[in-house]
Amino acid sequence: MSAIIIRGGRPLSGSLTVQGAKNSVLPILAATLLSGEVCRIRHCPRLRDVETAMEILRHLGCRADWQGRDLLVDAADLTRWDVPDHLMSRMRSSVVFLGAILARCGQAEMTYPGGCELGARPIDLHLAALRSMGAAIQETGGRLACRRERLTGTEIVLSLPSVGATENAMLAACGAEGTTVIANAAREPEIVDLQTFLQKMGAHVQGAGSSTVVVEGGAPLHGCVHTVVADRIVAATYLAAAAGTGGDIRLEGVDYRHLSAVATMLRQAGCRLTCGETSIRLQAPRRLQSAGPIRTAPYPGFPTDAQAVLMASLLRSEGATVFVENIFDSRYRHVPEMVRMGADIRLEGRVAVVCGVDRLHGAAVRAKELRGGASLVLAALQAEGETAVTGVEHIQRGYEDLTGELAQLGADIRQEER
Numbered sequence: 001m002s003a004i005i006i007r008g009g010r011p012l013s014g015s016l017t018v019q020g021a022k023n024s025v026l027p028i029l030a031a032t033l034l035s036g037e038v039c040r041i042r043h044c045p046r047l048r049d050v051e052t053a054m055e056i057l058r059h060l061g062c063r064a065d066w067q068g069r070d071l072l073v074d075a076a077d078l079t080r081w082d083v084p085d086h087l088m089s090r091m092r093s094s095v096v097f098l099g100a101i102l103a104r105c106g107q108a109e110m111t112y113p114g115g116c117e118l119g120a121r122p123i124d125l126h127l128a129a130l131r132s133m134g135a136a137i138q139e140t141g142g143r144l145a146c147r148r149e150r151l152t153g154t155e156i157v158l159s160l161p162s163v164g165a166t167e168n169a170m171l172a173a174c175g176a177e178g179t180t181v182i183a184n185a186a187r188e189p190e191i192v193d194l195q196t197f198l199q200k201m202g203a204h205v206q207g208a209g210s211s212t213v214v215v216e217g218g219a220p221l222h223g224c225v226h227t228v229v230a231d232r233i234v235a236a237t238y239l240a241a242a243a244g245t246g247g248d249i250r251l252e253g254v255d256y257r258h259l260s261a262v263a264t265m266l267r268q269a270g271c272r273l274t275c276g277e278t279s280i281r282l283q284a285p286r287r288l289q290s291a292g293p294i295r296t297a298p299y300p301g302f303p304t305d306a307q308a309v310l311m312a313s314l315l316r317s318e319g320a321t322v323f324v325e326n327i328f329d330s331r332y333r334h335v336p337e338m339v340r341m342g343a344d345i346r347l348e349g350r351v352a353v354v355c356g357v358d359r360l361h362g363a364a365v366r367a368k369e370l371r372g373g374a375s376l377v378l379a380a381l382q383a384e385g386e387t388a389v390t391g392v393e394h395i396q397r398g399y400e401d402l403t404g405e406l407a408q409l410g411a412d413i414r415q416e417e418r
């Protein structure tokens, strides 16, 4: 079993280049199935979820190989259209292979996806979108069997702007005849990155970043070279880490516009942020003040994926900060662990109130999901004494090297096998 061991109390300082975005690269890897040629994915983060996506691609008959920091995918010879259960259950993004496999093969078989346990995570909108394009989908005993006579472009109105459903609809629509209009589409930067990738393959896709995405299906798709956008949630994690420790750090390779909602809260908490074209510097006071309320919302609102790390940064602030989690039913699983470290957090349904304390202390705590896990590491950076965070495999789903990069910023942190 791995554990991250942290001795808190050091303000972070220095600079880092931010890894490529997990939530961009995973749908992009699914999209490589749409062409029979080689795609080169640059700035591809080396993550557990990326390894899972590579296993899915190989299972389907593709070649997927690292070449330094690049990932090369050759989807010329697909031999299968199913995804085995053990790969589906490892991550949420396995479900975006559905639209891509269906578009390429005309059929697909898989089980329901896994991913972070954040409460119910239905895929009804994904399935409704594909059905409205003509896919026949049978659901039996947790297994999905999909066929299409022919996918046909149509108008899809999402009842909420689901990131995954938007991606699945975009991928399937590339293989459909005619025009698909996705209304109330998610507007996240990762949707824009997927559109850019599809355009480079020759697809006719427009509108990503707005609420309406339009895909003219049927264009012949070819290989391409694409650099994955920087991970705004990883960037938010390091900004929050520096904020909570009274640090001064600079992040390179990020687009500050993707971090506006997070930056607003950090400024309210007393941090100074200086944004360049592709960099952000954060200078934190010795002690933060309260901010918010912090209400999670679809982009460009405050990201649910940054809720836990911002909470960690405010545990020792002056005053109280209210968090309202509006996206997922169960995204406060880090709270009891933070309380073990001396945090004062009152929880009532979707609302968490963080009352700043003077000090936190080290404890043995367990990561139960990805961002909550990272938030425990951030709390530990501010705690007196030693903290051991287990459940490291959750953190590794989304952070290439959280321990190494925090050490690079001056933290007393190491990973141990126990």
Ligand SMILES: CC(=O)N[C@H]1[C@@H](OP(=O)(O)OP(=O)(O)OC[C@H]2O[C@@H](n3ccc(=O)[nH]c3=O)[C@H](O)[C@@H]2O)O[C@H](CO)[C@@H](O)[C@@H]1O
Binding pocket: 022, 023, 026, 092, 093, 120, 121, 122, 123, 124, 125, 126, 127, 160, 161, 162, 163, 164, 165, 186, 298, 304, 305, 327, 328, 329
């Ligand atoms: C791999 C990936 O990109 N993951 C991100 C993606 O997850 P994911 O794509 O799963 O998130 P969605 O945007 O789909 O989910 C948002 C909300 O819609 C609900 N919903 C979604 C689909 C559906 O068919 N029916 C339904 O009811 C969900 O339960 C949730 O309450 O966006 C989330 C919200 O920004 C982020 O936290 C995740 O990090």
Ligand SMILES: C=C(OP(=O)(O)O)C(=O)O
Binding pocket: 022, 023, 091, 092, 093, 114, 115, 116, 117, 305, 370, 371, 398
């Ligand atoms: C919730 C997340 O991931 P996933 O949707 O892959 O579970 C996340 O990236 O914070």
